[in-house]
Every structure is written in C-alpha cells, then in structure tokens.
Amino acid sequence: MDALLTPALGTVVWATVAFLVVMFLLRKFAWGPILSALKDREESIANALNEADRARSEMAALNADNERLLQEARLERDTMMREGRDMADRLVADAKAKAKAEAAREAEIARQTIATERKAAVAELKAEVAKLSVAIAEQLVRSELSQDDKQKELVTKLIDESPLN
Amino acid sequence: MSTRFNLFFLATGLLIGQVMWGQHGGQDSHEAPASHNHEEGHDHLEGDGKSGFDPSPFIIHHVADAHDIHLWGEGESAVHIPLPIILYSQEFGLDVFMSSAFHGHGDVKYTEDGKYALSHGHISLAGDGAHDDHADHGHADHGHDASHGHDGGSGVYDFSITKSVFGMLLILTLLVVLFGRAAASYRKNPGQGPKGLANVLEPLVIFVRDDIAVPSLGEKKAAKFLPFLLTVFFFILFANLLGLIPFIGGFNITGTVSITMVMAFFVFLLTTLNGNKHYWGHLFWPPGVPVFVMPIIIPIEIIGMFLKPIVLMIRLTANITAGHIIILSFVSLILIFGESSAVAGYGVGVFSTAFMIFMYCIELLVAFLQAFIFTLLAAIYFGEATHEAHH
Numbered sequence: 001m002d003a004l005l006t007p008a009l010g011t012v013v014w015a016t017v018a019f020l021v022v023m024f025l026l027r028k029f030a031w032g033p034i035l036s037a038l039k040d041r042e043e044s045i046a047n048a049l050n051e052a053d054r055a056r057s058e059m060a061a062l063n064a065d066n067e068r069l070l071q072e073a074r075l076e077r078d079t080m081m082r083e084g085r086d087m088a089d090r091l092v093a094d095a096k097a098k099a100k101a102e103a104a105r106e107a108e109i110a111r112q113t114i115a116t117e118r119k120a121a122v123a124e125l126k127a128e129v130a131k132l133s134v135a136i137a138e139q140l141v142r143s144e145l146s147q148d149d150k151q152k153e154l155v156t157k158l159i160d161e162s163p164l165n
Numbered sequence: 166m167s168t169r170f171n172l173f174f175l176a177t178g179l180l181i182g183q184v185m186w187g188q189h190g191g192q193d194s195h196e197a198p199a200s201h202n203h204e205e206g207h208d209h210l211e212g213d214g215k216s217g218f219d220p221s222p223f224i225i226h227h228v229a230d231a232h233d234i235h236l237w238g239e240g241e242s243a244v245h246i247p248l249p250i251i252l253y254s255q256e257f258g259l260d261v262f263m264s265s266a267f268h269g270h271g272d273v274k275y276t277e278d279g280k281y282a283l284s285h286g287h288i289s290l291a292g293d294g295a296h297d298d299h300a301d302h303g304h305a306d307h308g309h310d311a312s313h314g315h316d317g318g319s320g321v322y323d324f325s326i327t328k329s330v331f332g333m334l335l336i337l338t339l340l341v342v343l344f345g346r347a348a349a350s351y352r353k354n355p356g357q358g359p360k361g362l363a364n365v366l367e368p369l370v371i372f373v374r375d376d377i378a379v380p381s382l383g384e385k386k387a388a389k390f391l392p393f394l395l396t397v398f399f400f401i402l403f404a405n406l407l408g409l410i411p412f413i414g415g416f417n418i419t420g421t422v423s424i425t426m427v428m429a430f431f432v433f434l435l436t437t438l439n440g441n442k443h444y445w446g447h448l449f450w451p452p453g454v455p456v457f458v459m460p461i462i463i464p465i466e467i468i469g470m471f472l473k474p475i476v477l478m479i480r481l482t483a484n485i486t487a488g489h490i491i492i493l494s495f496v497s498l499i500l501i502f503g504e505s506s507a508v509a510g511y512g513v514g515v516f517s518t519a520f521m522i523f524m525y526c527i528e529l530l531v532a533f534l535q536a537f538i539f540t541l542l543a544a545i546y547f548g549e550a551t552h553e554a555h556h
Contacts, residue, residue: 004229004422004486010251010324011230011423015333019400019427022337027392030344034363034370035391037351044356 133159218504220497227415228489230329230423231286233264234414246414248331251324252281254290264325281321290320328414329421336403336418340396373398373540381544382551390547393435397428398540405485405532409525419535420486422478429478432543433471440550477542484535488528495521 137155226235234246247265254260257280264283267274273284275291282291326334347363354360359367373395378387404418418424446452448466450459495517503510 004225004420004482007423007426008230008327009322011327011330011421012427013324014326014330015424015427016430018330018334018337019396019431022341022400023393023396025341026344026396030341030348031392031395033348033351034344034367035374035388037348037355038367038371038374041356041358 130159133162218497218500220494220501223497223500224490224493227493228417228420228486229286230327230417230421232267232283232288232325232327234328234331236412236414248328249326250281250288251326252288253322253324254320256290256320286327288321288323288325328416329418329424332404332407332416332418333400333424336400336407339403340399344399369399369402370395377537377541377544381541381548383548386547386551387544390435390544393431394540394544397431397543398536401428401481401539402533402536405535406529408485408489409528409532415489417486417489420482420489422482425478425481428481428539429474432477432546433474435543436474436546436550437470439547441553443552444550473542473546477539481535481539484531488524488531492521492524492528495524 134155137151137158232250233248236244236246238244245265247263250260250262250264250266252260260280262276266276267281267283268277269275273282275282279291282289343362343366347366350360350363358364374387374391377398378391378394381387382390401419404416407413408416408418408420410416440448448470449463451462451466454462499510499514499517502513
C-alpha cells in the first residue's frame, strides 16, 4: 500500500512539467483552433437555419401574395365577364327596343300615309265620280232633254240623291 | 436544465457506488499484507520450505509504479522494457542510465558499479539501508518505512522516467498528435463538417464544453477554463483506457497518486487564483450564518477548500487502482486454485474469466466516468470560485 499511496518527488516533477507543457501546447495548437472552428460552424449552421426559416416564410408570403393576386385577377375577370354580358344584354335589349319603336313608328307612318292616301283617293274618286256623273248626265240629258236649265236641275237633284258618301 | 440535473444525480449515484467499491478494493489490498504475514509465520512454524503463490505482492507489483515495464515472465526469464533512470545525489551527482543496469535476484537489485539499490520500486544509495533491507527483507514493509516519507532521504533524488511517467508522456504525446491533427483538419476545411479523426473527437470535445464546462461556468467563463478542462478530461480518459490494455505492462497512470496529485493541485491552484471577492467572502464569512456558529463554520470551510482537491485526487487514484486490483484478484484466484489442483484451477478459471470480462466492461465505464467526474467537479469548483454574487 505504501508503494501506492506515497507520492514520489520525481514523478510529481515530471507530471507537473509534462502536463503544463502539453496543456499550453494544446491550448495554442489544438483547443483554440478546434473550439473556434466549432463555434464558427455552429454560428454558420444557426445562421443558415435562420436564413432558411426566413426564406421559407418569405416564400409563404410570396405564395400568399400570388394566391391573392390570382384571386383578384379571377374576381376581376368575373366582373369583367359579367359586365360584358350585361352590356351585351343591354345593347341587344336597346337595339331590340329601338327596332321595335322604329317599326312601330314606320307602321304608324304607313298607317297615316294609307289613311291620307285613302282620303285623297276617296276625294279624288268623289270628284271623278261627280265629273263622270256630270258627263253621263250631260250626255243623258243632252240626248233626252233639249232645255239646259231643266236638265241641270234634274241632274243636280239626281246627284244629291245618290248615296255616294 | 432537467437533463443537467439528471446527469448530476446519475453521476452522484455512481460516485457513491464507486467510493464504496474503492473502499472495498482498498480493504482487499489492506488485508492482503496481513494474510501475507500470517502465511509467512505459518511457513516458519511448519518449517515447510514450499512457497505458495502470494497474491498480495503479485497484485501490488502490478498496480504500483515501477522503474521498468514488466511485460511477462518471472525472475530471470522476465521480459522487461528498460526505462531511463535519472538520479541525483550529493555523493555521485547526476546519474543517468537505463533500468536494465539493475541486476540481482530477490527483492533488492543493485547496479553493477554498486552505487544504487532498487528495492520495491524505491531507489536508494547502495551504501546505506539497502543492505539492511536485503538482510531482513522478510518484513516487506520495514524497508519502505525506513526509506519513504522523505524522498531522497536516503541521499538520492529520483527523477527517473518511471512506468507511470512514461505512460503519462506517451498519453500526452498522443494527445498532442491526435488533437493537433484534428485541429489541422479543421483548419484545412473551414466551415465544413468534421471528417475522420476530428469527427471521432468532436463529440467528446462538445460533451466537455456543453455538458461540463458551460453548465458549471457559464458560456463566458467556460472559454477561459476549457483548455485546462479539456486537457484534464482527455488525459484522464486516455490514461484510464491505456491502463485497460493487457500485455503492455499494466499501466496504472491515473492510479498513481503522484500524477493525480499534480492534477488535483492544478485544480486547487486555478480555484484559488481565480477566486473572486464573493468566493472568499463565502469562505471567511459565510453570509446568513449566526455569529456564534462562525468558529465552527469557518475552519470547516477552510478545510473544505483543501479537502476538495484532495478528495478529487483520492477518488481518481482509488477508483482506477481498485479496478485493477479487482481484476488482478480474479487472476490470483485462478493461480491460487491452480496450485492446489489443475482441475480446480481450470474450474475457477472459467468463472474468474467471466467475472473479469464483466469487470472489464465496468472498467470501461469507469474509465469514462472518472474522467467525467474529475472534470465536472473541477469545473464546478471553478464555477464556485468565479460565481458572481446575485442574491
């Protein structure tokens, strides 16, 4: 047991010197570079993760933006289509109404023209008939009557009695 | 936060087990010399010259520090790797030679020039004391009592590269090479993932940083103490693991009290040098304590200041040594039974081997755990010393 538990001077001296030398060597050439390399790498990994996170959220925002734009475009398209349809309907309806009105107006004009024409025709017919009647009567009376006055009186009486109107 | 506490409780629980185990191991080896003596007395009584296998010196020999690396074999056929012996004495000045220069049989060996004697891992001048040791080496402890306690008391200052020092230098060189190369690979591919060696070592470095240093010290102060904590952690871990490799001489670096003492001393030094006003205030005038208790509390606090690193030292030494002792005890068991009959030896061998495999698994855990505990406690002490008052 003595051999185990008694410190030996020489061993203590060697251990002290060797340990100190190695510790300073390692601190300068191993622990320093290794620890700083580890730290750098951890920082760069943390940065990269943060970056990726940010990129992902940016991407998500972008996607949402796109979606919104798309939605807006869709809505706009819908409204445009609806407006177009409405306008077309309106145009057609307008055109129809206008055409109807025009047709009605034309018909009215035609009717009026027809009425006027008829009136004129009747008047003309009346005049013609009168003239014809006069001619017929003249012929008739000339041949039958010798006296103008008496004949004229007779013709007038005849015409007045005729149901021409 | 919760994981940290879980980890802490786990560590504490295992620690208690470890300490009890350590005591058990200690008892084992403590009892051993007694039985050794008894056995010897018995031999004398019987007058029987047959020397049975004695596990105690066998175990101590394998666990204790030595001046050479004993690979295998006993006595003359033993295969050793010699290590440099560096001695200084007033009589002979500085002497450097290899441990293979020591020759002789039995417990005491001498150099050819007759200057130095090596007995139970202790070198003394051949002129004084050593011969006495040789004379009555039956009382194994006597020689130690005479020569230990004041190193160089027998006139020699021993600065030899012992087995543990050699192992320590080996581990420290390994650390420099491994981490130097890892650092180079970081420099070569900056900002890249770790590759090869760096990939293996990085999780451990991150473990020390994120689970030991930062929770105890905080991000900012951790950077200051990390070089020390990392060095200590990897040194203890690799030294523990080296001690588990069989057939290379049974290194017991972290079970060598001189080496753990140095590391515990560094912990003490760093704690004391970095202690802030708050730390010393707590030490010499604990707040919230009634004045009449102060005479009790203050000495306890001051003793505690020294006790913490001492416990750190003993825990590591005892744990690693105890593990080695237990495994060696199982080996001894085979040898003891094998002596009475070959059949018994083989029979016990099966169970002993099974237990040894089990122990090896636990030792692997302990190798990591002790490195973790030492580093964690050091970090906690540093944290206490640099803690800013906020209550």
